[in-house]
Amino acid sequence: MVGRWWIAAALGLAASLAQANDGCSAGSEFEPRLCPSKLPAIKQVVIQQNGMKSAQETNPAVRCDGFKLSVRQVRQFLARAGEVDKQDALHQLDWSPCYASGEVRFKDGRVGLWQISQFRQGSLRLGEGEPVYLYCPACRDRPFKQP
Amino acid sequence: MLLIDKEGMVVNPRVHAARATSIERGQMKLVSGIIVHQTGGSTAQSSLSSYKNPSANGAHFLIEKDGTIYQTASLSQQTWHVGKLKARCLLENRCTPVEIKALKTFSPTAENKREIAKQAPARFPANQDSIGIELVGEAQANGSYVAVTAAQNDSLKWLVAELSQTLGIAPTEVFRHPDVSRKNPTEASTAAW
Numbered sequence: 509m510v511g512r513w514w515i516a517a518a519l520g521l522a523a524s525l526a527q528a529n530d531g532c533s534a535g536s537e538f539e540p541r542l543c544p545s546k547l548p549a550i551k552q553v554v555i556q557q558n559g560m561k562s563a564q565e566t567n568p569a570v571r572c573d574g575f576k577l578s579v580r581q582v583r584q585f586l587a588r589a590g591e592v593d594k595q596d597a598l599h600q601l602d603w604s605p606c607y608a609s610g611e612v613r614f615k616d617g618r619v620g621l622w623q624i625s626q627f628r629q630g631s632l633r634l635g636e637g638e639p640v641y642l643y644c645p646a647c648r649d650r651p652f653k654q655p
Numbered sequence: 656m657l658l659i660d661k662e663g664m665v666v667n668p669r670v671h672a673a674r675a676t677s678i679e680r681g682q683m684k685l686v687s688g689i690i691v692h693q694t695g696g697s698t699a700q701s702s703l704s705s706y707k708n709p710s711a712n713g714a715h716f717l718i719e720k721d722g723t724i725y726q727t728a729s730l731s732q733q734t735w736h737v738g739k740l741k742a743r744c745l746l747e748n749r750c751t752p753v754e755i756k757a758l759k760t761f762s763p764t765a766e767n768k769r770e771i772a773k774q775a776p777a778r779f780p781a782n783q784d785s786i787g788i789e790l791v792g793e794a795q796a797n798g799s800y801v802a803v804t805a806a807q808n809d810s811l812k813w814l815v816a817e818l819s820q821t822l823g824i825a826p827t828e829v830f831r832h833p834d835v836s837r838k839n840p841t842e843a844s845t846a847a848w
């Protein structure tokens with residue numbers, strides 16, 4: 509337990525050193541700069557699609573039925589994920605063919621459409637315009653694959 | 656042959672200088688290949704203005720839908736446009752038993768680390784030794800990227816041929832982004848050079 513506490517403290521220190529004034533991490537060649545998402549508190553999550561395989565995946569051997577998220581895991585993802593730049597989401601992070609999607613209601617009344625992929629990447633669309641791109645390195649539950 | 660000035664900028668009427676030093680990530684000593692991308696946005700302007708952000712990432716060239724070519728980073732500088740490399744031996748069916756064993760444990764981070772330790776062309780071109788070309792093009796509602804325009808492919812063909820001839824890049828070392836990293840398979844799938 510002592511060892512674990514020590515590692516957690518060291519990780520916390522490293523994270524705070526890498527953070528600039530805006531609360532964003534510095535980012536590196538293979539890990540995107542991560543900023544606080546500032547999403548409101550969640551009221552309700554509805555899963556509409558689970559264990560889905562992207563239509564863009566042409567390899568018939570790829571299977572996604574193992575990627576099924578629970579409501580609790582979706583809530584955790586939305587609460588823990590940070591926001592990443594679109595360029596980093598598309599170019600730097602790994603794309604996964606497996607995803608789940610659905611709706612989220614926030615306590616402030618707003619409603620959004622979320623999509624979460626197996627490599628811990630997601631997006632949230634609140635109304636018209638560009639979605640918010642999310643990434644959750646802290647989401648380590650089984651259905652997610654560790655990069 | 657392209658004329659490249661001492662700053663690493665192409666001097667040619669077809670190439671418009673729009674250098675954003677914010678996306679440059681240190682010296683690039685050697686160029687082993689070219690990676691072709693699509694931006695995910697519908698205009699060159701949205702990419703050019705995002706590159707002004709000090710933490711932004713980008714590539715070396717940007718081709719607008721009408722075929723206009725912008726050079727957005729110096730050719731003597733790296734940009735972070737590739738992400739984690741996939742094992743090249745796997746796609747070319749020449750992995751050693753040791754490599755096959757290591758690949759059985761799914762870990763893109765470890766896979767990338769093993770690849771980066773190799774020299775190209777044993778691995779795919781990486782951030783440290785590749786030129787990135789971005790084609791302006793958004794992802795559609797169904798998740799697929801829009802088709803590359805004929806004007807973009809004309810410009811891409813010219814740029815790839817000129818860069819290859821000038822820098823000695825073999826035709827086998829020019830790739831679409833999803834060939835070398837885990838990306839949406841439709842990115843640049845309609846690009847032709």
Ligand SMILES: [Zn+2]
Nearest residue numbers: 599692693832
């Ligand atoms: Zn790309």
